Amino acid sequence: MAEFFQYALSGVTMGSIYAAVAVGFNLIYGTTGILNFAQGEFVMLGGMIAVSLAAFMPLPLAVAAAMLIVALCGGALEILFFRRLRSHSALHMIVITIGLSIVVREAALHVWDESVRSLPYFTGNECSSVHLAGAALSPQVFWVLGTVGLAVLVLHTFFRYSLAGKAMRACASNYEAAMLVGINTANVRTLAFSVSAGLGALAGCVISPIGMTQYDMGTDLAIKGFAAAILGGLGNPMAGVAGGLLVGLAESYSVKFLPAAYKDATAFAILLLVLFVRPHGLFGRRQGSAVREA
């Protein structure tokens, strides 16, 4: 039983990072119809900037500043590229995001070089271990779960009750209608990019002590996060949370029964199975996820 729980903890740790990426994917896809494959790069940038800033300021401030900077970068990307290129098809936009991810990755290589960095553990150090119901884990796991969980909750409240959040939901559900009732859809797009960049950066900071930060970590996370987004249901931010956690848990439990080398294969096999049964994902809407030509 303790072992079972240990796998679960391991799964939700990585799962919550996938979830943060998946939520970012869905947020941008929902409001703009773009699949942003530079989502993993936001996670990398968050970690890298926080590591650099932590040398000059206390850790919480560095993390907050990193989130803010990356959120601004995300918004700037939208204003500089996607706002101008709106007349192009969604497919073009996707290719542009892939190009941007490569540019960001190479730029990071030049700014921070190739070595692996990490933030200090938020509590304790590398060897700290907390015992919980027979399982043992690093206190950082609580930070990951707590921070990502809180961020998702705040985001949920934001969508439900704030005017800007409602505007984003309106854009997601019917873009033309949202425009007709006077929502500034261009600004909503920028906001979507900023929020998902900030969320990615936060995930990059909390995972940094455990998984470390390197300039090329974004690609893998983008693929896993994308899988999580599809599994949950593309376009629905909160479904990304479920998708992320499921991918994480599938990976870690597969290790228990199969050789660890099949970890990724198992996760994707489950993804395929789910898609055969529910092509629109676990919580996706049947018709709402079609790619729009904006």
Add this chain to the structure above:
Amino acid sequence: MKRLLTTILAGITAAGMAMAADEKPAQEPIKIGAIFGVTGPAAFLGAPEAKTAEMLVDQLNAKGGLLGRKLQLVLKDSGGSPEKAVSFAKQLIEEDKVLAIIGPSTSGETMQIKPICENAKMILISCAAAEVIVNPLAKYVFKVPQKDSQAVTWIYNTMKAAGITKIGILSDNSGFGQAGKAQLEQLAKVQGMEIAADEVYDKAAKDLTDILTKVKARDVQAVVNWSIVPAQSIIPKNMKQIGLNVPLYQSHGFGNVKYVKAAGEAAEGIIFPSGRLLVAESLPADNPQKAVLMAYKHDYESRYKEDVSTFGGHAYDAVLVLTSAIQKAGSTDRDKVRDAIETLKGLPGTAGIFNFSPEDHNGLALDAFEMLTVKDGKFAEYKK
């Protein structure tokens, strides 16, 4: 305006060609190709290797070069990717027409270009560790790091002395990891070790608590990890965190103090086989390697302001072997240089004393290794 520009450009080109033509007869540099994974997952290896090779070539040129000619390093960054290594190898052979290629940094890349170099009769001095590079033997392929079978032998001997017989093996899915895994499995039978868990993880893995949970459930007495990726620093942290408190042995791929720093306090007590570069200061003065090691350590650390690593040492050895052979052959004829490498004996390098022969393209014996451990964040000799 356009015509003026064209005239000027033509003038510059002509002048440039004339200058090149002037220099050509006596001073054409000796071209040495190098393929290192300067960026990407193998950057821990490739970056110090590239820096070392550049430093050595600069040093030799400052002393007047070799055989009265300057050396020119044609450096390619493979990013640790075998596909890129293959295309760079072809480029170096066909376009740059280099005398020899040093590198690549990883075993996976080396194995991809081994047949290419052999067919093109191009000297390849690999900086990667896997035994398969020189066994089976290829006429034009050499390697300077110690063999992984020697590393495994050292690890198993040390374990037996500590009374350990039941172990868990972890390896990454790179060429180095898989070659090491094969050696660990093969020699376990010979040495009477019981492998209770044998797991492979992705080289980009961020968290390995799930795999270590599985290893923990098998009641192992020690864990051996074989990889060159950052996972070397993640595993010791994860082991402490989930309370898997058994000794951790790593491969000779752990020989970069950056890995120790990345693992922090969790790195304490890790045991691994390594050449003597990392403990150069504490060697007795009469050790034949001491002079080479101290000189390299001093030059590298004062030039790049970072600690030396075993991997940079491999590039040092590769350049050393090649330049010694050119000197010995007294020629830059590729076949004469190749023959000369096979006759190098008693050559002190950073990895050990090299004794090449037509049958041995590695030239290092078991005594090139020593067991090291991590003590107070630094490498120290392991004493039981």
